[in-house]
Amino acid sequence: MICDNMKISISGVPATGKTEISKLLSRKLNYNLISINELAEELDAFVGYDKERESRILDMDRLEKEIKKLKYNIILEGHTAHLFHVDIVIVLRCNPEVLKKRLEKRYPSNPLKVRENLEAEILGVITSETVMKNKKVYEIDTSEKSVEKNVNDILKILDGNTEDFKVGKIDWLEKYFDWIELG
Numbered sequence: 001m002i003c004d005n006m007k008i009s010i011s012g013v014p015a016t017g018k019t020e021i022s023k024l025l026s027r028k029l030n031y032n033l034i035s036i037n038e039l040a041e042e043l044d045a046f047v048g049y050d051k052e053r054e055s056r057i058l059d060m061d062r063l064e065k066e067i068k069k070l071k072y073n074i075i076l077e078g079h080t081a082h083l084f085h086v087d088i089v090i091v092l093r094c095n096p097e098v099l100k101k102r103l104e105k106r107y108p109s110n111p112l113k114v115r116e117n118l119e120a121e122i123l124g125v126i127t128s129e130t131v132m133k134n135k136k137v138y139e140i141d142t143s144e145k146s147v148e149k150n151v152n153d154i155l156k157i158l159d160g161n162t163e164d165f166k167v168g169k170i171d172w173l174e175k176y177f178d179w180i181e182l183g
């Protein structure tokens with residue numbers, strides 16, 4: 001599966017481990033690592049500010065154009081990385097109980113962000129968005145494993161051993177549906 005000018009996206013809701021896993025993966029594969037957030041900062045590619053979520057809104061068209069220009073092997077990481085034109089998307093999933101703790105640590109003063117991201121994880125929003133764009137996508141469960149083991153799972157996928165990582169294997173909905181605030 002590995003070829004020239006290969007672009008791999010590592011996506012997932014915040015605190016699933018994208019940055020840590022991507023750093024190790026890029027070292028192992030000897031790929032360039034691009035963080036979407038850092039690229040947006042460098043280019044000042046923002047179109048506004050979301051007050052409630054305390055975050056800047058990315059200029060996705062500008063970022064897509066810049067990423068298209070890159071003609072070498074790259075790993076793109078960020079919670080919007082699955083929305084760009086790439087060869088393969090790996091979505092990092094995390095058990096909601098584990099994720100809740102990580103999100104509360106990350107956003108101690110923003111319960112809205114914790115709740116929204118937990119809901120997105122339970123519903124599998126990132127994977128749905130990726131599937132709708134007809135991309136090659138696999139999922140790994142990062143809840144219980146070390147960064148090293150997660151990276152090994154991604155290497156397995158890239159080697160073509162995809163069976164355990166097909167979409168549909170991870171499903172938090174049945175157990176955690178009640179966690180979702182309706183309405």
Ligand SMILES: Nc1ncnc2c1ncn2[C@@H]1O[C@H](COP(=O)(O)OP(=O)(O)OP(=O)(O)O)[C@@H](O)[C@H]1O
Pocket residue numbers: 012013014015016017018019020021078079102106142143144145146147150
């Ligand atoms: N496999 C893992 N096991 C346990 N903890 C982990 C694991 N991977 C990451 N973490 C921890 O979870 C937190 C989030 O990790 P990281 O910053 O890599 O996530 P992220 O997906 O890049 O988040 P963000 O979208 O906010 O940038 C960190 O505190 C990190 O140490």
Ligand SMILES: [Mg+2]
Pocket residue numbers: 018019020
């Ligand atoms: Mg990160």
